[in-house]
Amino acid sequence: MAKARAKKELNLESEQLPAFVLEEPRERQHGDLATNLAMLLTKQAKRAPRDIAKIILANLDMEKTRITSYAIAGPGFINFRLDSSWLQDVVPEVLAKGKKYGSLNLGRGEKVQVEFVSANPTGLLHMGNARGAALGDSLAALLAMAGYEVEREFYINDAGNQIYNFALSLEARYLQQLGHDVPFPETGYHGQDLIDTVKRVIEQEGDKYVLMEEELRRKLLVRYALQEKITIIKETLEDFGVSYDVWFSEQSLHESGYIQDTLRKLENQGYIYGKEGALWFKSTLFGDEKDEVLKRSNGVPTYFAADIAYHRNKYERGFKRVINIWGADHHGHVARMKGAMQALRYDPASLQIILMQLVRLIQDGEIVKMSKRSGQYITLRELMDEVGKDAARFFFILRDPDSTVEFDLDLAKSQSADNPVYYVQYAHARLCSILRQAEEQGYDPNLTPTKQQLTLLSAQEEKDLLKKLADLPGEIALAANLTEPHRLARYVLDLASLFHTFYNSQRVLVDDEGLRTARLALIRATKQVIANVLMILGVSAPERM
RNA sequence: GCGCCUGUAGCUCAGUUGGAUAGAGCAUCUGCCUUCUAAGCAGGUUGUCGGGAGUUCGAAUCUCUCCAGGCGCGCCA
Numbered sequence: 001m002a003k004a005r006a007k008k009e010l011n012l013e014s015e016q017l018p019a020f021v022l023e024e025p026r027e028r029q030h031g032d033l034a035t036n037l038a039m040l041l042t043k044q045a046k047r048a049p050r051d052i053a054k055i056i057l058a059n060l061d062m063e064k065t066r067i068t069s070y071a072i073a074g075p076g077f078i079n080f081r082l083d084s085s086w087l088q089d090v091v092p093e094v095l096a097k098g099k100k101y102g103s104l105n106l107g108r109g110e111k112v113q114v115e116f117v118s119a120n121p122t123g124l125l126h127m128g129n130a131r132g133a134a135l136g137d138s139l140a141a142l143l144a145m146a147g148y149e150v151e152r153e154f155y156i157n158d159a160g161n162q163i164y165n166f167a168l169s170l171e172a173r174y175l176q177q178l179g180h181d182v183p184f185p186e187t188g189y190h191g192q193d194l195i196d197t198v199k200r201v202i203e204q205e206g207d208k209y210v211l212m213e214e215e216l217r218r219k220l221l222v223r224y225a226l227q228e229k230i231t232i233i234k235e236t237l238e239d240f241g242v243s244y245d246v247w248f249s250e251q252s253l254h255e256s257g258y259i260q261d262t263l264r265k266l267e268n269q270g271y272i273y274g275k276e277g278a279l280w281f282k283s284t285l286f287g288d289e290k291d292e293v294l295k296r297s298n299g300v301p302t303y304f305a306a307d308i309a310y311h312r313n314k315y316e317r318g319f320k321r322v323i324n325i326w327g328a329d330h331h332g333h334v335a336r337m338k339g340a341m342q343a344l345r346y347d348p349a350s351l352q353i354i355l356m357q358l359v360r361l362i363q364d365g366e367i368v369k370m371s372k373r374s375g376q377y378i379t380l381r382e383l384m385d386e387v388g389k390d391a392a393r394f395f396f397i398l399r400d401p402d403s404t405v406e407f408d409l410d411l412a413k414s415q416s417a418d419n420p421v422y423y424v425q426y427a428h429a430r431l432c433s434i435l436r437q438a439e440e441q442g443y444d445p446n447l448t449p450t451k452q453q454l455t456l457l458s459a460q461e462e463k464d465l466l467k468k469l470a471d472l473p474g475e476i477a478l479a480a481n482l483t484e485p486h487r488l489a490r491y492v493l494d495l496a497s498l499f500h501t502f503y504n505s506q507r508v509l510v511d512d513e514g515l516r517t518a519r520l521a522l523i524r525a526t527k528q529v530i531a532n533v534l535m536i537l538g539v540s541a542p543e544r545m
Numbered sequence: 546g547c548g549c550c551u552g553u554a555g556c557u558c559a560g561u562u563g564g565a566u567a568g569a570g571c572a573u574c575u576g577c578c579u580u581c582u583a584a585g586c587a588g589g590u591u592g593u594c595g596g597g598a599g600u601u602c603g604a605a606u607c608u609c610u611c612c613a614g615g616c617g618c619g620c621c622a
Contacts, residue, residue, distance in 0.1 A: 075564080404616085422584055
């Protein structure tokens with residue numbers, strides 16, 4: 001009715017209203033809800049947006065709504081203020097749901113796999129891996145919170161050329177340690193760690209590999225070294241707060257014939273051809289710049305072939321959605337990987353690859369080239385020792401994966417006290433402290449406030465805080481849909497800020513019983529929400545600082 | 546050369562998919578601890594949103610172009 005009248009007055013012919021939005025304005029002072037409808041109608045109505053807004057408002061029936069006031073503002077926004085009593089309902093809701101507050105059924109239990117880090121097992125984890133670990137783990141936790149059934153997986157690249165080089169390096173070190181004058185391979189791994197490893201081999205097995213046939217000798221040395229390396233990687237990640245559901249071996253794909261089988265499948269579909277003695281995948285059909293070798297002329301499958309088989313295997317394990325976190329240096333691999341999935345009749349859109357820009361290391365004002373072979377890099381372990389797990393994780397999570405991170409360890413050390421993670425943790429500790437204080441003063445902090453008492457939470461600082469608490473489910477939904485966990489880091493910083501503001505302007509432990517009970521409940525709810533978000537981010541929520 | 550990413554305050558970075566006066570932290574200046582944790586709060590200062598053009602009522606956001614930086618373009622992984 002109102003719509004029709006307004007339409008007439010504006011001389012609109014079209015039945016269809018433009019796609020306007022009704023949303024919370026960025027600036028709180030503008031009101032609780034705002035719409036851009038009037039500005040969108042300028043073209044159709046051929047009138048100034050503010051005039052249109054007037055007509056819309058004159059025809060709007062606001063009886064029986066929660067709109068308490070409205071205004072036309074700026075270029076033609078219509079702002080509404082709502083009766084805010086509903087905000088207070090968030091407190092009992094948070095307290096009732098506890099750890100589950102913020103969890104959604106967005107994913108409807110769909111199986112999702114997040115594969116991340118998957119670092120070469122020939123060395124230690126470095127800064128780039130740290131970024132991947134922080135991002136992947138919190139993304140997985142975020143998706144789980146949003147209602148997906150999430151599995152974390154680490155793909156172990158324990159096959160291929162690099163392992164061959166690794167084997168040659170180990171072999172040379174082993175023989176050298178036993179006094180044999182053998183040259184070290186040119187493309188070998190120079191780190192001291194390999195020498196230490198072969199020393200342990202010698203301690204346990206002596207020199208019995210010397211006379212062994214070289215292929216077997218290399219195989220045994222590699223097996224020993226890999227097992228050692230992977231154990232270290234696992235422990236390091238555990239200490240970083242990351243634990244995987246599955247550790248998947250590339251070598252197993254070679255041994256089981258799964259790669260061969262996958263190649264045959266591609267061949268049957270007509271996506272493979274032979275050239276110069278090698279087998280090629282027609283990746284140009286899928287937008288790639290050039291075709292890719294799957295099997296070398298020496299008969300050995302490439303890393304790409306193994307990776308196709310690996311991803312096929314993911315789908316065969318029942319994942320509806322597969323997310324990979326790769327370093328930006330693997331960018332060229334994306335199109336052909338998706339193409340290969342399409343060739344195997346999987347929906348390429350269900351394979352999501354998050355490219356993470358590299359972490360550049362700065363030392364003494366200069367960029368340090370990181371390389372495993374040269375043995376020059378800062379490890380995840382060192383990072384944790386220097387700045388701690390929480391600060392390290394928050395540092396990475398706070399940043400968009402698309403931005404290159406410059407990391408200056410000296411700066412990180414000196415500034416670790418300034419890491420915003422402490423701002424959030426401090427808020428949590430402060431909240432805990434208030435609850436402790438309440439008990440010490442003989443109050444029960446766990447009293448359930450009545451609806452009447454909750455209406456006492458009416459100060460501006462309280463409303464802002466309540467609003468933020470109520471935002472969590474929406475934030476989770478948005479962050480999960482966009483697969484952007486860094487949004488939650490921003491959210492929890494905002495929340496901590498609102499709490500600190502509240503804390504400095506309002507007292508919790510007041511004499512008035514009703515107000516005190518309501519505020520204590522607000523404190524508990526705030527504490528819960530901060531803890532829930534920090535849980536997703538893999539950051540601890542300390543009770544004291 | 547081609548492809549992808551980035552360029553926002555002195556520094557490190559956000560910016561909810563095109564909205565209102567572009568925001569945080571660090572740095573800096575001024576206030577606030579006899580009351581729940583000052584690792585905090587309140588306020589001040591700081592901007593050609595890399596440059597230019599276009600689309601739009603409206604652009605940091607979309608399009609084009611130029612500039613600068615990063616990464617990739619192997620029968621490596």
